[in-house]
Amino acid sequence: MATAQDETQVPEWQRQLEGKDPQEVLAWGFQEFGDKVVMACSFGGITGMAMLDMAAKVNPGVRVFYTDTDFLFSETHELIETVKHRYGINPVGYKSRWTPEQQAKEFGEALWSKDPDRCCWLRKVEPTGRALEGNRAWISGLRRDQGSTRAATPLVEWDSKYEVVKLNPMALWASKQVKEYIAANNVPVNALHARGYPSIGCTHCTRPVKAGEDERAGRWTGFNKTECGIHVPDAKVEAAGAKKEQNTPR
Numbered sequence: 001m002a003t004a005q006d007e008t009q010v011p012e013w014q015r016q017l018e019g020k021d022p023q024e025v026l027a028w029g030f031q032e033f034g035d036k037v038v039m040a041c042s043f044g045g046i047t048g049m050a051m052l053d054m055a056a057k058v059n060p061g062v063r064v065f066y067t068d069t070d071f072l073f074s075e076t077h078e079l080i081e082t083v084k085h086r087y088g089i090n091p092v093g094y095k096s097r098w099t100p101e102q103q104a105k106e107f108g109e110a111l112w113s114k115d116p117d118r119c120c121w122l123r124k125v126e127p128t129g130r131a132l133e134g135n136r137a138w139i140s141g142l143r144r145d146q147g148s149t150r151a152a153t154p155l156v157e158w159d160s161k162y163e164v165v166k167l168n169p170m171a172l173w174a175s176k177q178v179k180e181y182i183a184a185n186n187v188p189v190n191a192l193h194a195r196g197y198p199s200i201g202c203t204h205c206t207r208p209v210k211a212g213e214d215e216r217a218g219r220w221t222g223f224n225k226t227e228c229g230i231h232v233p234d235a236k237v238e239a240a241g242a243k244k245e246q247n248t249p250r
């Protein structure tokens, strides 16, 4: 668990880390939080893969988790297997408390097509909370140039949603830098990138993008939604889902 002291130290840590490279931020995080820091990786974007490569080089024992929504592409599962062999790490998948069948029964068929915020809460936001239990900090692959909701991402922040410190080592990097790092270090990436999917989530909510479109334009087409909710401190959907959660654990 993060401590109250962790929260109060964040402004000082922000000053210390200002302008640092991702590798420096990662090294600092592993030094500061020891085995109480965990890395999130979706295996659906190149930034997370570049960051995972850096982290494994800085700390071969890095702990990694992902949310296994039950709706991931087979290419995403294949990449996870590749990563296990390449880096000798074992990413842990956290599933929803609801099977797809339970979700359909309780919340309606094809929830992602009617209420994707709730579906994401059930299958991503809540499982992430379980993945972070017992940790003081987590590491995400957010970049400022991924859109307006991420434009102010700091290198380190207090995550009020999950009440832990959050490191964003890639925040200052541009897409071009990530691509160059991937090529220079022969980092494995999701095979769907080569088929027009720059950002990959669930099968139901991901499409290829057209030339000139934003890299996250293929997510949640038809909805005014650009984030799954993990990185958004919004309690509204969470509260509604939490009420149900007490009734039906998986």
Ligand code: SF4
Binding pocket: 069, 071, 111, 112, 115, 116, 117, 119, 120, 121, 123, 124, 201, 202, 203, 204, 205, 228
């Ligand atoms: S991305 Fe789509 S299918 Fe996946 S959890 Fe969110 S709404 Fe559900």
